[in-house]
Amino acid sequence: MDKKNEQFLRDYFENGKESTTISEHLFAQNLLLKEIAKHLAPDIITSGKLKVSYEKPKHSNRHSRK
Numbered sequence: 001m002d003k004k005n006e007q008f009l010r011d012y013f014e015n016g017k018e019s020t021t022i023s024e025h026l027f028a029q030n031l032l033l034k035e036i037a038k039h040l041a042p043d044i045i046t047s048g049k050l051k052v053s054y055e056k057p058k059h060s061n062r063h064s065r066k
Contacts, residue, residue: 005031
């Protein structure tokens, strides 16, 4: 994270979140999520491509009427 964004987050948390705008809240949230993602999934961040897969749940006959 660059120094400007780091200082923004420091001010955001130290000076109180109540005095910020919605866009500042979203910006801070976005910065924090990016930092977390860098540590949890660095390959996703460096590639710039997020691969998401979704498997449809398998339906069981457990709830079927008899």
